[in-house]
Amino acid sequence: MQVKLTINLCLMLLAILMCTESKAEYGDVLLNNFSEASGMKPVVFPHWFHRIRYTCKVCHADLGFELKSGANRIKMIDILEGQFCGNCHNGELAWGSENCDLCHSGIADGETHIERSHLQKLLDTKIEQMQKAPE
Numbered sequence: 001m002q003v004k005l006t007i008n009l010c011l012m013l014l015a016i017l018m019c020t021e022s023k024a025e026y027g028d029v030l031l032n033n034f035s036e037a038s039g040m041k042p043v044v045f046p047h048w049f050h051r052i053r054y055t056c057k058v059c060h061a062d063l064g065f066e067l068k069s070g071a072n073r074i075k076m077i078d079i080l081e082g083q084f085c086g087n088c089h090n091g092e093l094a095w096g097s098e099n100c101d102l103c104h105s106g107i108a109d110g111e112t113h114i115e116r117s118h119l120q121k122l123l124d125t126k127i128e129q130m131q132k133a134p135e
Contacts, residue, residue: 027047027048028044028045028046028047028048029044029045029047029069030042030043030044030045030106031043031044031045031072031074031106032106033072033074034073034074034075034076035104035106038076040100040104041104041105041106041107042107043103043104043105043106044105044106045103063083063084063087064084065084072084076097079097080097085103089103
């Protein structure tokens with residue numbers, strides 16, 4: 001009983017800390033400038049996953065990604081030619097273009113935008129489960 005209470009209190013504290021508004025840098029970017037029109041799911045770009053591995057300069061200066069949501073007009077041909085994502089996602093440094101569903105995994109809902117982080121979504125789900133669970 002004591003262990004369950006301690007775990008629940010820790011989860012609640014974590015929930016309080018995580019319930020503040022998510023900043024874009026911690027979220028995912030949904031890229032949908034061309035995907036739906038081409039019959040593909042939008043791309044989910046895990047920004048924070050990349051940011052903890054590389055400095056901002058790598059992508060936003062060296063690779064040419066603009067800092068404004070929706071401003072990057074990335075087409076698959078660019079990636080295949082080694083531009084933008086294709087600079088690293090070439091089958092050597094990171095998986096290549098043959099694994100479509102690893103990137104094209106978003107739910108089609110219109111515009112390119114920044115979403116809440118996966119961690120925050122998981123935490124919200126856990127909190128909902130705890131609230132529904134019988135005592």
